[in-house]
Amino acid sequence: MKRIAMLALAWLCTALGCIGVFVPVLPTTPLLLLATFLFARSSPRLHAWIQSTKVYKNYVQAFKEAGGIPLGTKIRILAISYAVMGVSAALVHLPIVWIILGCVAVFLLYLMLIHIPTVKTESVEYIRSAEEL
Numbered sequence: 001m002k003r004i005a006m007l008a009l010a011w012l013c014t015a016l017g018c019i020g021v022f023v024p025v026l027p028t029t030p031l032l033l034l035a036t037f038l039f040a041r042s043s044p045r046l047h048a049w050i051q052s053t054k055v056y057k058n059y060v061q062a063f064k065e066a067g068g069i070p071l072g073t074k075i076r077i078l079a080i081s082y083a084v085m086g087v088s089a090a091l092v093h094l095p096i097v098w099i100i101l102g103c104v105a106v107f108l109l110y111l112m113l114i115h116i117p118t119v120k121t122e123s124v125e126y127i128r129s130a131e132e133l
Contacts, residue, residue, distance in 0.1 A: 003042045010038035010046070018055055022084060032060045068117030081108055 020026030
């Protein structure tokens with residue numbers, strides 16, 4: 001029963017993490033880290049699968065192994081998030097929504113510029129090439 005609950009929660013975290021790639025309010029990296037942990041505890045096969053996915057490699061691997069996110073990835077995260085928030089703000093003509101989106105935008109900028117360390121792309125590429133050997 002415990003294994004089934006962990007698998008269900010892992011799949012939920014995986015789904016939310018993938019949605020979080022496009023929705024700025026959902027934190028992709030922590031959700032995928034939790035999913036990876038839960039898969040490791042409940043299914044070695046699914047744990048290996050999630051580590052092989054492109055989403056994991058793009059959003060979690062660098063953070064987990066190099067201690068941060070490369071500048072290019074941060075820029076891509078900000079660009080996608082701000083584009084989605086811009087479309088949302090344009091479609092919804094409510095000032096409260098604009099205020100919320102503005103707060104999310106500032107918080108995301110704070111996370112990317114101050115809170116989450118920036119690592120060199122070379123260190124991430126080195127880690128990825130070492131894994132392929």
